Amino acid sequence: MSGLRARQKADRHRRIIEAAADLFREAGYEGAKIETIAAQAEVSVGTIYNYYENKGDILGAIVSMEVNEVLNAGRGVVSNPPANVGDALDTLLGIYIEHSLHYLSKEMWRQAMAISTQLPDSPFGQAYTGLDRTLTEQIRALIVRLQEVGLVRRDIDGPALGELIFNNMNMMFIEFVKRDEARIAELRAAIRRQNRILVAAIAV
């Protein structure tokens, strides 16, 4: 079962995702009907449900791409961080935030987050939780790196700190996508201000 069937499968996956991404951007998540996605992808409604458990999973596939890109961009910062704890955090979190609206509108983020808490056991729900965890890990990795370079105290509880920083950023980001008029610059400033308290506690 290597040839035709597998090729068609991959192709249909791609067509569905492309059609959905287009329509989500154009009409919004709620506004995009499965029937329309199916038509544009040139498959039937039934087939879409053969590939994805529900409408949310389609969005999920798109979100996953976005977050993975962000994770990649973050690697550079972790391996070679700015020589100052505050700047290092700001740079890493800044990358997450600045990338965030590249492919996904605020409305798409709202839907994605909603689905991930509503259906935590669906494929997307689990994937989303996994992505959050990976982001947390990356922040932890930065802290470890800063400890190695001697910028952060060795006796700090790294795992707890990483989680704390991620949780705060994530919650601020959730509030950010909930308000259409909220600006990225303000979000970053607010997070920087909060992290200043932490930086004072952990910097050597």
Place this chain on the structure above:
Amino acid sequence: MSGLRARQKADRHRRIIEAAADLFREAGYEGAKIETIAAQAEVSVGTIYNYYENKGDILGAIVSMEVNEVLNAGRGVVSNPPANVGDALDTLLGIYIEHSLHYLSKEMWRQAMAISTQLPDSPFGQAYTGLDRTLTEQIRALIVRLQEVGLVRRDIDGPALGELIFNNMNMMFIEFVKRDEARIAELRAAIRRQNRILVAAIAV
């Protein structure tokens, strides 16, 4: 227009909420059909939509009661906090967490949270954001109180700190309700561990 009409209105509100709360607990939020709620409340489907904009708003009314109760319970701690920063935080956040599953199941919390990010401008979405803000205020109030008593440094950025603590707790709580097997004791312990870092930074 004081008498009969107002009385009937209040009565119908109560019947709808009671029926919904029962059914949400029994069958879960998704499992509870509007039709069934209407039947149990002895009103028609249309009437329910005359009282609430959508299914989420019914859940919202129930959540608001719960959170308001928690806020009340918190007042006592703020006005008379334990004589130790770590314990004071643990006591206040502990009250929030311990109360949380009193009326609402994890599934109901998941739905409520999902709706509040999905529809931030619906009546419930706005109410939920308001409740979050009020909880944050209460944490800030505790910090101010601790500053007055001389347990927390005066030069700490209170608003930023309050938000940081709330955001972290809230995010941990979200993860907690997403996993049915997660235990309250573990949640509290994890948050305590995270707050320890902060306590070190802010205690006199």
Place this chain on the structure above:
DNA sequence: TTCTAAAATTGAGTCAATTCTGTTTTTGTG
């Protein structure tokens, strides 16, 4: 008490996600 406008209720109808069942396509074997 009688009547009228305003307010509220009703439930059949609409709409879109999801499910289900019969049909078609693909695969691998003889």
Place this chain on the structure above:
DNA sequence: CACAAAAACAGAATTGACTCAATTTTAGAA
């Protein structure tokens, strides 16, 4: 090449939230 089993597809049917036009109930004026 022919064929049977497995996999995938199609689209009609189902389901449940939400709407709306018609009807009923209430308030309060005459």
